[in-house]
């Protein structure tokens with residue numbers, strides 16, 4: 001059996017809008033990302049980084065080209081396939097997207113529950129442990145509006161990691177964190193990639209990332225070189 005890379009993209013084009021308003025954002029993107037790699041996608045604001053992340057994450061439909069994620073072709077895929085792929089991915093967005101009606105603990109539990117692979121009794125324990133690991137042990141029963149921006153983002157990170165996803169897609173995850181917390185987040189992602197073979201696609205923003213030696217990342221690329229030219 002040949003092992004396919006968890007992310008294989010070929011000839012990916014993407015446009016927003018129709019008719020005269022149509023604007024192409026991604027031009028013939030191609031890349032292959034091996035398992036357990038941390039790949040940083042760089043490119044200026046508006047170059048389509050977030051768009052690419054949502055395509056790889058099966059959060060929007062691929063229009064043209066091939067996007068294979070965790071062994072599934074997403075272009076033309078049925079909703080059930082997209083959902084199956086999404087379930088194996090942990091997402092961290094710039095806006096934390098926590099549910100305000102739930103406590104920090106409940107938000108993180110939800111992250112483990114959607115993965116559908118843990119016993120009910122196991123879920124709370126895992127959620128507690130990971131919240132302690134991101135230094136929120138004392139804040140578990142707080143609601144998002146009772147937390148600071150940095151604390152909320154740490155809850156979002158805990159929620160993405162709690163299910164030990166096969167893949168982590170992070171869109172500017174440290175944007176609301178100070179340098180030290182941002183660094184801790186990146187280090188946590190690195191250890192996840194090492195220990196669990198998690199593939200990580202990261203869109204950086206703050207300088208927090210660059211305080212780490214570049215060599216500690218297995219790979220660094222700019223998949224947008226091509227689209228910037230056009």
Ligand SMILES: Nc1ncnc2c1ncn2[C@@H]1O[C@H](COP(=O)(O)OP(=O)(O)O)[C@@H](O)[C@H]1O
Pocket residue numbers: 016017025043044045046047048049050051052
């Ligand atoms: N849902 C959308 N509808 C129309 N245009 C969009 C939409 N999402 C993004 N865009 C446009 O696509 C371009 C790329 O956006 P984005 O992927 O967010 O870039 P980046 O993350 O690199 O800053 C921008 O010009 C943005 O305005």
Ligand SMILES: [Mg+2]
Pocket residue numbers: 049050051171
């Ligand atoms: Mg973006």
